[in-house]
Amino acid sequence: MRILLAEDDPLLGDGLRAGLRQLGFQVDWVRDGLAAEREARAQDYAALVLDLGLPKLDGMEVLMALRRAGLTLPVLVLTARDALPERVRGLDAGADDYVIKPVDLQELAARLRALVRRAHGQPQETLSVQDVQLDPAGRSVRQNGQELSLSIREFDLLHALMLNADRVLSREQLEQHLYSWGSEVDSNAVEVHVHHLRKKLGAGLIQTVRGVGYLLTRQRAP
Structure with missing residues (x-):
């Protein structure tokens, strides 16, 4: 964050x-x-x-x-x-x-x-959305009980989406969450991180809202 x-x-x-x-x-x-x-x-x-x-x-x-x-x-x-x-x-x-x-x-x-x-209205230390659990203190992510290996940026992006579950975040908002001053940001950096997360977590977890941004819902889409 x-x-x-x-x-x-x-x-x-x-x-x-x-x-x-x-x-x-x-x-x-x-x-x-x-x-x-x-x-x-x-x-x-x-x-x-x-x-x-x-x-x-x-x-x-x-x-x-x-x-x-x-x-x-x-x-x-x-x-x-x-x-x-x-x-x-x-x-x-x-x-x-x-x-x-x-x-x-x-x-x-x-x-x-x-x-x-x-x-963000999250009372528990560990965030849980659908079948994914994220521990901000330990910087660890589990899906169905299995620990996943994420890069720093992938973890931070998933953290932002889980904190704001059911809320669409724009690419600009996600960039602000991921990068401090002086960081080099490629124009498609967020898209690349989302692509990698989908490969590791499943394609249905993070939804693209065309022309707006990205959304992680508490209920998996059918």
């Missing part, structure tokens, strides 16, 4: 970006509040990790501006401001989670996965 990281400390930001990438996230990193608000509005991110002490625009102001604009993007506040009034203010302003620095990367990743699950 693709997330936006807003952190002005270069050492911490670089470490968080590298660590989260190793744990399976696609990470775009901005270093000030104006950039954080702009990118959160412009891109389709799974979640935002937001420092409060940002230059140009304070993180709390970013959070309130996003909520005033009606964005439901899950926001995890990651900050050194540990006073109780600050935590209460952040949560009341629309934060979905509030974590005090320093944070263990495994815990941060788990909290992000939980936020994304809840945002």
